[in-house]
Amino acid sequence: MSENHPFQQYARTLTLAIPLSLVSSSAFSAGFALIENSASGMGTAFAGAAAAGEDASTVWFNPAAMSLLDDRSMISSAGHIILPRADFTNKFSSVNPALTGGNVGLAQSVLTGQGENGGTNAFVPNFYYVKPISEKLRFGLGVNAPFGLEVSYDDTWIGRYHATNSEMVTININPALSYKVSDRLTLGGGLNAQYVDVTLGSKIDSGAACRSAASEQNSGALLAQCLTVFPKVGQSATDSNAEVTGDDVSFGYNLGLLYQATDKTRFGVSYRSGIDHKLEGKADFTINNALSQIKTSATTNLQQVLGATRLADRDVTADANLPENVSFSVAHKLNDKLEFLADATWTGW
Numbered sequence: 322m323s324e325n326h327p328f329q330q331y332a333r334t335l336t337l338a339i340p341l342s343l344v345s346s347s348a349f350s351a352g353f354a355l356i357e358n359s360a361s362g363m364g365t366a367f368a369g370a371a372a373a374g375e376d377a378s379t380v381w382f383n384p385a386a387m388s389l390l391d392d393r394s395m396i397s398s399a400g401h402i403i404l405p406r407a408d409f410t411n412k413f414s415s416v417n418p419a420l421t422g423g424n425v426g427l428a429q430s431v432l433t434g435q436g437e438n439g440g441t442n443a444f445v446p447n448f449y450y451v452k453p454i455s456e457k458l459r460f461g462l463g464v465n466a467p468f469g470l471e472v473s474y475d476d477t478w479i480g481r482y483h484a485t486n487s488e489m490v491t492i493n494i495n496p497a498l499s500y501k502v503s504d505r506l507t508l509g510g511g512l513n514a515q516y517v518d519v520t521l522g523s524k525i526d527s528g529a530a531c532r533s534a535a536s537e538q539n540s541g542a543l544l545a546q547c548l549t550v551f552p553k554v555g556q557s558a559t560d561s562n563a564e565v566t567g568d569d570v571s572f573g574y575n576l577g578l579l580y581q582a583t584d585k586t587r588f589g590v591s592y593r594s595g596i597d598h599k600l601e602g603k604a605d606f607t608i609n610n611a612l613s614q615i616k617t618s619a620t621t622n623l624q625q626v627l628g629a630t631r632l633a634d635r636d637v638t639a640d641a642n643l644p645e646n647v648s649f650s651v652a653h654k655l656n657d658k659l660e661f662l663a664d665a666t667w668t669g670w
Contacts, residue, residue, distance in 0.1 A: 353489050354668070358382075358447050358465045360399035369662030371650035372579065372589030377449035380461035383591040383650070384497035384509030385577035387451050387459040397449045405440035407472045411479045439478075441471040441488075456501075461511070463495040468517070468643060476524065477557040486522035486564075491515060495575065509577035517598050517641060518568040525561040525632070527609040528554035534626055538617065546615050561609045561632070567602025567639055585654040595645035595669060599638060606632045644669040 357363065359378035362370055373379070374386030377397035447465035454460055471488040474481065497511025528551030535544035551559060573596040581587045613624035627633075650664035 353468045353470055355403075355445060355467055355469055357401040357403065357445055358467065359449075360397070363401070365662055367664075369589070369650040369652045369664050371577065371591040371648045371664060372587050372652040373650070373662060374579070374589075377451040377461065378447070378463070380449050380451065380463040380495060380497050380511070381447075381465060382648070383577035383579065383589045384461055384511050384575065385499050385507040385579040385591075386589060387461050387497075387499040387509065388501045388507040388579065390451055390459070392453050394452045395450070398447065400444055400446040403443045403445060403470065405442075405470060405472075407439040409439065409474075409478070409480060439472045439474040441473045443470055445469065458501075459499045461497045461499070463493070463497070463511075465493055465495075466491050467493050467515075476560070481524035481557065481560065482526055484521065484523050486520060488520040490518045497575070499577070505581045507579040509579070511575050513573040513575060513594075513596065514570060515573065515596050515598075515643075516568065516570050517600065517643075518566075519600060519602075519639075519641065520564065520566050522562070522564045524557070525563055525606075526554055526556075527551060527559045527561050527612040528556060530561065530627065530632070531612055531615060531623065534617070534623055538626075540617070543615070543617055543623075550611050550615060559609050559611060561612060562607040563604065563632075565602065565604045565637060565639075567600030567637065569598040569600045569641070571596050571598045587652050589648075589650040589652070589664075591648045591650075593646050596643045598641040598643065600641055601636070601638050604635050604637045606634060608632060 356367055358381055359367075359370075359376075361373075361375040361378060362382065365373065367382075371383035372386065374383070374389030377387075377390070377395045378399075379386040379389070445466050447463070449461065449463045449465075451459060451461045468491040469489050471486070472484075473486045473488070474484070476485055478485070493513055493515045495511050495513045497509060499507055499509035501507045528547065531547035531551055532544065532554070535541075535547055573594040575591065575593040577589065577591040579587060579589050608624050608627065612627075613622060615623040617623055617626050646666055646668040648664055648666040651662070653661040655661055
């Protein structure tokens, strides 16, 4: 079989399909960042968050600003309901002739399925606690979810070979201290233990996988079986399934500075380190029954062949590098009823 035979072209494409789907997911990673980590912050659109110090949630935004709180223990907790939308509209999706060995009739088969809203509603809680240790020293603890959410499509949607489910859940535990160096300057810092759990699911075109196996074995007999059992590719009723799961616990830190420039004006600077996760988990494949029963020889079925190459359950690892960020904030009291808040934040995606 020549190097440019369309079946061989597809064999290479199928081998790359799952890794590429995981890479493409990272392009949308910024959409998993959650700023909804404070009820008081929501009320000001998080303006001046590193200088405001309204309640115990400042443990997260700038631990140095704990010095602005009352001289008593304080708890702040909230829950945010997020209602996302992820709409997809299909236009002209069809099967590439390379997937059908150049068979124009089969290539004209339009992929089945529709576009839909894949957004999944979520409840995101947070909890913060601050306790004075001395006149100058305060302890704080924050528990929240800085990254997360889920996009989940029906198993029959037209983009199912890219993804059906993409889910990230994080839990961040952040103990912190603030120390009042002088009447004007306070420094703060904390450690972060962060848990991440990721699930990525997608469908596998059984008809295309069968043709790919026939190409790899250069087997006309196997191809004939494939065309009989799967006369069309891209059919949701005969899809196989892939799911990749992984989790990790890693550590980072955060630093903060609060400077009271005048009685009415203060500046806040906060830095939160990036956290590099090394996810460890499983890749699980569920092969369509009709595909698994196809015989490649008298003693071997196709599932054994596919399992020996790329559709076997296995241990997997992946990097998930969550970014650092720096914020600079200003809070200026205009009068007893009005305060000006502003900030600029850089995030290293």
